Amino acid sequence: MRIPEHRRPSAYYILIILAVVILFIVTSYQYKITDRMFPLMVGYVAVPLLLLDLLALTDSKIGEKISVFFSAKTPKEVDEDADPTKRTLGQELLIFLWMGALVLGIYLIGFLPCTPVFVYCWMKYRGGYSVKESAYLAIGTIVFVYVLFELILQYELYPGIFLYWYG
């Protein structure tokens, strides 16, 4: 009973959820019975379902039976219907880094400087647009954000932790 190579990312995903559920169950025991009763019931239902989901990924008879029982499809049919987009880990990590940099940038220097920088860099380096096109969209976005949120709705946008420290 083994999990084929192409289904392993799904298996890792299930294992991560399983770890979270186990952490949830263990944590539940530190609360009073009234506080933990319903969450524990829910947690304990999750464990067998996750194990079944994991088993359904294997190329075994039982895996096929579970898959067919819950989805009316064999694991092979599920594979055929899967999103054909090729996603590499490197590609995903790169996008996560871009998004992480944006959130870190917002935390450090605030929304107003970070917004045009992020839009410009994305357009220029990921979209391959010219300096002029990238600058236009960056300026357009920051003007939209500033006018809508700061002027019309009168929110004070987060200025960044640096400004808090030095301001």
Place this chain on the structure above:
Amino acid sequence: MFEALIEGIVNLSSPHSLMLLAAGSVVGLLFGAIPGLGGTTAVALLIPLTFGMEPWQAIILMGGVMAATSTGGSISAILLNTPGIAPNAATTFDGYPLAQQGKAGMAIGAGATASALGGVIGVISLVAVIPIMKAIVLLFTPPEFFMLAIFGLCAIAVSSGDRLLQGLITAIIGLMVGFVGYYDVTSTVRYDFGIPLLEDGIKLVPALIGLFAISEMINLAVKGGSISESASDVEISRISDGVKSVFKNWSTMVVGSGYGTFIGAVPGVGGTVAAFLSYSTQAQRDPTPDIEYGKGNIKGVIAPESANNAKDGGSLIPTLAFGIPGSAETAVFLGVLVLHGIEPGQKLLEDHQDLVFTLVVALTVSAVFATLVVLGLAKYMALLTRISVHMLIPTVTVIALVGAFALNTEIGDVVIAFIFAFIGYFMIRFNYPRVTFTIAIVLGSITELSFHQSMLISDDDMSIFYTRGLSIFLLFLTILSLAFPTFRRKMKERKLAKEEAEQ
């Protein structure tokens, strides 16, 4: 009720309200037409704009968005064979062949008119149900509420296509997320892991913004390319023929609207199932069509389009009466209501009937307005689907994060949105339904509260859930919904065996 209706009309008749409605409808049309965005993303993104508004103004804006999304989605379904949102998928079967035959205008005219009329029928059904909704809600005590929430979650899990197991897992994880933070029954803070940000629980709005708006952008970024590669240089003419065809085939439209309203009222099942069922029923009702279905039959456009717009009225029935959302869009809309201090259920139906009718009027006017816009600007809207993802991703991401921050002006909310964006992305990546997750988060506290209240009433006797008439009925529905995939599989096997025997 009549007074509340008048108040709803008055609320909508000021120029400011009409502007809000028009803005909501335009945003709904645009987000509906651009594949990958959709109404839920639009509603989530617009939430921060409603903070300073009166509740009825927020309802008008959101009503505008919800009623217009599927009308916008029909444009890309017909012109590009790419449904703007999932409920428009059935429209591609005959809409796209019509476009290929040079009858795109006719298909768009029929789709938009069927959408408007379907939307109006859905809303009329909602109005018809409102007087009895109060009486029905009064039948529900905590055990029935608990069973209804469980039925809602199971129905939503089952509706997640062929992934029942994943649907159930997602529902459970969503409930767990709903348990995080302060539990007011026992005044305890739970599952916060010492993180101050989690003490008050996961805030719904930043979580939804991350789960729908930003995760879609991450997904688009990973996939790359433009939203639609197909050319949309299609001649759009004969729109009036399409409009007329709906009136000529009025029974198709009425049956489709009936499907939409009825199926929309079942939590989680939503417009996609309604549209497909409406389409297949139409094909069965018409065994010898002039033009074969799937090859450009105009009734194949009218049936799904009337159903997917009528579902808006239907899906609001459980949302307004019980606080159990009928779809992801209404789950986010429920977040808007809660944000403005409006509690769904008996109180809403008794004390805020004006708001319910404001929503009713907004949905009706928006359905018609969106149709007029589509009929006038179809050609230009089609161009939207060719926007490069590299223009969309940075702008939508930044605006979504600003919106998440604006709720409480707390930078922690940006982090919540960011974390949920990744959770949402992985759910897309591994095909786990985000709709079930969202609805479970919303239902988490209601479910636990009803469970505790039931235990108090029964002195910790679990039999309270299966010894009362309505509870038994809801339990039966839950079992029925869970058995549905097996039933469907058996039917499929039987059909295959029959086909093999005939060969």
